[in-house]
Amino acid sequence: MALTLFYAPGACSGVTINAIQELGLECDFKRINLASGEQKSPEYLQINPFGKVPALVIEGKLLTENPAILLYLNSLVPGSKLLPETEDEYQKCVYASDLMWFSSTVHPSVRHVCMPAYYTVSKDVCDVVASGRNMLTSHFEKAEKRLKASNWWYGEQWSIVDVYLHWCYTRALRGGFSLDDFPALLAHQKRVESKPSFQRRLAIEQSQ
Ligand SMILES: N[C@@H](CCC(=O)N[C@@H](CS)C(=O)NCC(=O)O)C(=O)O
Known part of the structure; x- marks a missing residue:
């Protein structure tokens, strides 16, 4: 194909x-x-x-x-x-839901911080960045809690959801968002990056 x-x-x-x-x-x-x-x-x-x-x-x-x-x-x-194997239709929808959460909720918050001009016609982007930071803090707190309990998003098995999460927080890092309050995310970053x-x-x- x-x-x-x-x-x-x-x-x-x-x-x-x-x-x-x-x-x-x-x-x-x-x-x-x-x-x-x-x-x-x-x-x-x-x-x-x-x-x-x-x-x-x-x-x-x-x-x-x-x-x-x-x-x-x-x-x-x-x-x-890419995802833990399942035949269960509910679990398949949970996978879709998680992927969509990263693409349609977390990713736009990353854009607020890294590309604020997309979200305002004003020259002053400070409010957009501040609101992006607040949203990201709330999203990453959820991820941090999850990764304090296990190595990967779905427990002990790597999945592509981990890579999506990794892209979101490393893109935010490059945009000046600090991960100092998120030690589990920083440890997760090393694990994701060690995969061939x-x-x-x-x-x-x-x-x-
Ligand atoms: N909802 C889309 C978002 C894709 C997206 O925003 N891609 C960015 C790069 S990370 C892009 O192409 N930006 C160029 C632009 O918006 O002009 C998806 O999940 O695939």
């Missing part, structure tokens, strides 16, 4: 690359330059009218939104390597 992933280094598409690496899938990786606005170029909008990364093209068909892409990728490999699939993802993001 021909897969093409449109990604940008440092963007949430890193979670998608990590998933592809964990699953061992063949994929053509195409880099998009967000800083120059390539995601809004007529050429890219032809491929993905939403003008964002990640975008996965499967045999010519477009799939967007990270949770949907991750669940789709997981379905390609028997034995659901994470290292292969970094190599892809840093290549070209």
